[in-house]
Amino acid sequence: MYPRQCTPLLIIALMLAATTSVQAEAKRIKKWVDGEGVTHYGDVLPPSYAGEQTTEMNSQGIKVKPKPPSANSNAKQANKPMEMTEQERRDKALLNSFTTAKEIELARDRNLQMDQASLQSLGLRLSATEERLQKTNASIAGFSKNKKPVPADLVREQKAQQTEISNIKNQIKKKQASMDATRARFDNDKQRFIELKAGSTPAEEAPTDTADAVPDVTPAQPAP
DSSP states (O other), X not given: OHHHHHHHHHHHXXXXXXXXXXXXXHSOEEEEEOTTSOEEEESSOOGGGTTSOEEEEOTTOOEEEEEOOOXXXXXXXXXXXXXXXXXXXHHHHHHXXXXXXXXXXXXXXXXXXXXXXXXXXXXXXXXXXXXXXXXXXXXXXXXXXXXXXXXXXXXXXXXXXXXXXHHHHHHHHHHHHXXXXXXXXXXXXXXXXXXXXXXXXXXXXSXXXXXXXXXXXXXXXXXX
């Protein structure tokens, strides 16, 4: 009787073990390395890494045979164009934006127009504030000369005007530095543009204003 009672239990145990083994085999852990060299683990491989060199491990952490890169991945890498360097991108944009060095100078002047107007406005504000401060100082000096206490509001006004003058001067200094940086940037672009054009064909190097030049032609002599 004992063997007959154990047979069903044994069959059930074998079935559970087989099911667990199949599930463990199916649930493998993927291991891959991203473009920055960071290693990742997960149940599902991201689509962007499909076909790349990956490593699989089972649920016990045992390494499974690695999957080599697919042929499509190798073909994709072979057909991928070489990335342009930052300097190459800047050179391309420079040549696409301007046709002559004179255009770069005009662009520089246009960029400086707003800064120049702002600088002029700051200069007017500075002059007006300094003039008000002179009047405030004169009023305070009058109270002191007559040995009278200086009103508190007049002292506050003096400090406010002094602070405003200091702020305006700082703004002028920053604006001038920004304009100097703009000039330097466009001067560098102009120099680089000239260098790039120096390597062009003679037809491309020809000046654009030759059409305005007056031809040197000897006037025809009147007939006798």
